[in-house]
Every structure is written in C-alpha cells, then in structure tokens.
Amino acid sequence: MKLEEAQHQFIASWGAFGSHWGINRTMAQIHALLMISPDPLSQDDIMEQLNISRGNVNMNIRDLVDWGLVFRILIPGERKEFFSAEKDIWKVATQIVKERKKRELDPMLRLLDQLEDVEGDKKDKHIKQFTETVSSIRRFGLQADKMLDGLVKADENWFLGNLMKIFR
Amino acid sequence: MKLEEAQHQFIASWGAFGSHWGINRTMAQIHALLMISPDPLSQDDIMEQLNISRGNVNMNIRDLVDWGLVFRILIPGERKEFFSAEKDIWKVATQIVKERKKRELDPMLRLLDQLEDVEGDKKDKHIKQFTETVSSIRRFGLQADKMLDGLVKADENWFLGNLMKIFR
DNA sequence: CTGAAGTTTCAAAAATTAATGAAATTAATT
DNA sequence: AATTAATTTCATTAATTTTTGAAACTTCAG
Incomplete structure (x- = not known):
C-alpha cells in the first residue's frame, strides 16, 4: 500500500474510532495526523491536510x-505556533483514562454517594431495588476508580507484565 | 432525599454518563429505569415514565x-411483552466490554495490521514515523485485546481480588 | 375469518452537535 | 505607533443524530 493512502486510511479510521469514545471525529483526526507527522505542524498545515x-x-x-495529548511547540525563528502529538501510546x-476519570467517573461517584440513602420504608421493594442498584454500581465504581489510579501511576512494562501473568 | 427525586436523578445522570460512552442518552435512561425497577416493565410503562x-x-x-443488557420477559396470562435489565453490574x-471490543477494537486491529507495511524507502522519515506509530498502536491494541478477553472470562471476585492486590 | 391488541418500521421533523468564516483580538516587526 | 501576521471567538450555517407518530405488520381471541 502507498504511504499516502495508508495515511488517509489511518486518519479516517482513527477519527471514526475516536467518535465512539466521546472524542469528536475531527479532534481524533487531527490527533491522528499529528501522531504520524515526523515534524510539528502549524494550524495552516492541518487545515490544508484535512480540509x-x-x-x-x-x-x-x-x-x-x-x-494533554498535543503540545504547542515554538520553533525558534518562526512566528507561527506549531503542534506535536504525544507519540507514546501508553502515555x-x-x-x-486520567481525564475521563476526572470528568466522568468521579462526578458519577459523588452523585451515587448522595443517592444511596433515600427516605422511606427499607422494606418497600422499589426502595430496596433502588438502593441495591445504586450501591452496587457505587461499589463497582470505587473499585474501578482505585484500579484506574493504579493504572495511571503504573509503569508500562511493569503493568503489562503483571497483567499478562494474571491473564495467561 | 425522596425516592422519586432520587430515581429521576439517577436516570438523568445515567443517561448523561452513557452518552459519553457511545450509548445514546435515551437508551441509557431506559436501561437505568429498568435497573431500578423491581418488576419488569412494558413498553407503555417506559413510554409513560420517561415521556x-x-x-x-x-x-x-x-x-x-x-x-445483552435487557431481557424480554413473557408474563403468563399477559399479552404484552415485558422487559427487565441485567442487574448484576459486573455482568x-x-x-x-465484550460488545465494544467486537465492534470497535477488533476491526481497528484488523486495519492496523494492513497498514503496517507501506511501500517505499524505510529510511524516509514520514514512512518511519507512520509505521512506528501504527505498529506501536497495534501492539498496544493486541495487549488490550488479550487483557479484555481475560477480563470478560474472569469471575468477579477473583478478578477484583487479584487486581486489588496488585494495585495495593 | 375478523377485529382488537400489540409490535415494528421508517419517512419526516426536531434537536443536537460540529464546522465555517469573517470580525475581533493579540503579538510581533518595522 | 503603525503595519502585518497569527490566533481566537462566536454567530450563523451545515451536518448529524435522535425522536416522533402514523402506517404496516403480526399475533392472538372469539
């Protein structure tokens, strides 16, 4: 396959992939473009390449x-700003993970905490089901939270090495 | 907090939460409603409750x-269909995870596999950066794939127990 | 077989989300 | 301080996604 074609395919599908993950298509495409660019690009470069x-x-x-996925780069002598992507996929x-945890999981856990105690007869099946559901989701979320904290702190090889052992 | 209010809050935020995860708001709300309902609900019940x-x-x-998150329930004597949600949060x-892996990760890996070998001078920095990026994402994806397979097969307590030990 | 109840489909409308481009702002250069 | 270059903002427009509701379809009962 020709480089150009492969690049286009990569950008297009990284965009589609991203859109399933709450990241908009264009943002993911820009990210893809920057990841495969050996040198930093300016806004004009990006405009041109992605139309x-x-x-x-x-x-x-x-x-x-x-x-935290892209950095501003100042090239001495150049007036324009340039941009470069983090290329270490683990990072x-x-x-x-870190950002989404902060933006989504943490607020959700705070809410569940509040919802856990509702007024009323604990024997009522509606109340029972509600509190059971909420607290089980909360417990699960707390576990996930801890796990993700660990994940974020962990060193790549260490983490994958260990996990691989567990999962065979 | 009153049950009704708590229920509404739960449904609303589960909906918002879901929309960050490629699940549409209404789908997540229906799921939320079914998770906190002690009994199966009919389509009419859901229409009414969620407007x-x-x-x-x-x-x-x-x-x-x-x-695989909701089941059709046939109640003897009733003509309507009823629905009930999987309530075990681990399941x-x-x-x-299983569904998204199948729908997103697997196709992405298949593509990356094809993109890994592009024609041309391996010394060219564009080609070099492209293949490096693609192959590192692919390696990462393969690891994630294995890990998720393990996760899906694992038993809840076993998995969390082990993971907790690792992450302190 | 006929009618009523329930379910599904899908074209059109509504709502939401993303993209444009020109104007405003900021920063550097002479 | 004036000019030019670069960046940012944001009201408008465009594209996409979701929702509606009525018609078509299916199923069951009498």
Missing part, C-alpha cells in the same frame, strides 16, 4: 492540548 | 436486547 476551517482547527487543537492511553 | 414515544422505546429496547460491564 477543515481555521476555526475548527483552532478549537479542536485547544481541546487536544487541554487533554496517550493513561492520559485519556 | 418518550413508542417508536423510540421500541428501537432503544431492541438495541439494549442486542447488547453489565463485561457485556459492554
């Missing part, structure tokens, strides 16, 4: 920077 | 059944 508007590039780049993954 | 149309309930229920999680 998208300046505003769109700007907004999505900013989100990527917020997510990409832990970064995403 | 959504018949068609909408029908389509989303079908998806939930496809995902819910493994079911989701």
Whole structure:
C-alpha cells in the first residue's frame, strides 16, 4: 500500500474510532495526523491536510492540548505556533483514562454517594431495588476508580507484565 | 432525599454518563429505569415514565436486547411483552466490554495490521514515523485485546481480588 | 375469518452537535 | 505607533443524530 493512502486510511479510521469514545471525529483526526507527522505542524498545515476551517482547527487543537495529548511547540525563528502529538501510546492511553476519570467517573461517584440513602420504608421493594442498584454500581465504581489510579501511576512494562501473568 | 427525586436523578445522570460512552442518552435512561425497577416493565410503562414515544422505546429496547443488557420477559396470562435489565453490574460491564471490543477494537486491529507495511524507502522519515506509530498502536491494541478477553472470562471476585492486590 | 391488541418500521421533523468564516483580538516587526 | 501576521471567538450555517407518530405488520381471541 502507498504511504499516502495508508495515511488517509489511518486518519479516517482513527477519527471514526475516536467518535465512539466521546472524542469528536475531527479532534481524533487531527490527533491522528499529528501522531504520524515526523515534524510539528502549524494550524495552516492541518487545515490544508484535512480540509477543515481555521476555526475548527483552532478549537479542536485547544481541546487536544487541554487533554494533554498535543503540545504547542515554538520553533525558534518562526512566528507561527506549531503542534506535536504525544507519540507514546501508553502515555496517550493513561492520559485519556486520567481525564475521563476526572470528568466522568468521579462526578458519577459523588452523585451515587448522595443517592444511596433515600427516605422511606427499607422494606418497600422499589426502595430496596433502588438502593441495591445504586450501591452496587457505587461499589463497582470505587473499585474501578482505585484500579484506574493504579493504572495511571503504573509503569508500562511493569503493568503489562503483571497483567499478562494474571491473564495467561 | 425522596425516592422519586432520587430515581429521576439517577436516570438523568445515567443517561448523561452513557452518552459519553457511545450509548445514546435515551437508551441509557431506559436501561437505568429498568435497573431500578423491581418488576419488569412494558413498553407503555417506559413510554409513560420517561415521556418518550413508542417508536423510540421500541428501537432503544431492541438495541439494549442486542447488547445483552435487557431481557424480554413473557408474563403468563399477559399479552404484552415485558422487559427487565441485567442487574448484576459486573455482568453489565463485561457485556459492554465484550460488545465494544467486537465492534470497535477488533476491526481497528484488523486495519492496523494492513497498514503496517507501506511501500517505499524505510529510511524516509514520514514512512518511519507512520509505521512506528501504527505498529506501536497495534501492539498496544493486541495487549488490550488479550487483557479484555481475560477480563470478560474472569469471575468477579477473583478478578477484583487479584487486581486489588496488585494495585495495593 | 375478523377485529382488537400489540409490535415494528421508517419517512419526516426536531434537536443536537460540529464546522465555517469573517470580525475581533493579540503579538510581533518595522 | 503603525503595519502585518497569527490566533481566537462566536454567530450563523451545515451536518448529524435522535425522536416522533402514523402506517404496516403480526399475533392472538372469539
């Protein structure tokens, strides 16, 4: 397969993949483009390569920077800003886990905590089912939370090495 | 907090939560409603409780059944169909992992496999960066794949027990 | 077989989310 | 301080996704 074609395919499917994970298609495509670019790119480079508007590039780049997946690069002598992606896939993954945990899991756990005690007759089946469901989800979430904390802190090889042993 | 209020909050936020995970809001809300319902509900019950149309309930229920998160229940003597959710949160999680792996990770890995060998000078920095990126993502994906297979097969307590030991 | 109850489908409408591009802002250069 | 380059914002437009509701279909009962 030709490089150009392969690059396009990669960008397109990383975009589709990302859209299943709460990351919008364009953001994921920009990320893909930057991951396969040996050198940092400017906003204009990205606009040209992906055929998208300046505003769109700007907004999505900013989100990527917020997510810690892309860095602003200042090239001496150049007036423009350039951008470069984190290329260590393990760091990409832990970064995403960390951010999503903060944005989604943590708030959900805080809510479940509040919902766990509702007023009323503990024998009522509606109350019983509700509190059972909420507390089991909460317990599960707390476990996941701990596990993800560990994951984020862990060193790549150490983690995968151990996990592989467990799972054969 | 009153039961009714707590139920509404739970349904609303489970919906919001789900929408970050590629599951649409209504589908997640129906799932939430069924998880906290002590008895199976009919399509009409769901329409009424969530204020959504018949068609909408029908389509989303079908998806939930496809995902293996909701079961059709036939109540003897009743003409209507009733629905009930899987309430074991561990099963819910493994079911989701299994489905998403099949729908997303597996196809992505198949693509990466093809993209790994592009024509041309292996010394060219564009080719080099591309193949490096693709193959590192692929290696990572294969690890994740194995790990998730293990996860899905594992028994709840066994898995959490082990993982907790690792992560302190 | 006929009618009523229940379920499914799907084209059209509504709602939501993303993209554009021009204007405003900021930063660097002369 | 004026000019030019680069970046950011955001109201408008476009695209996508979700919801509706009525018609078609299916199933069961009499």
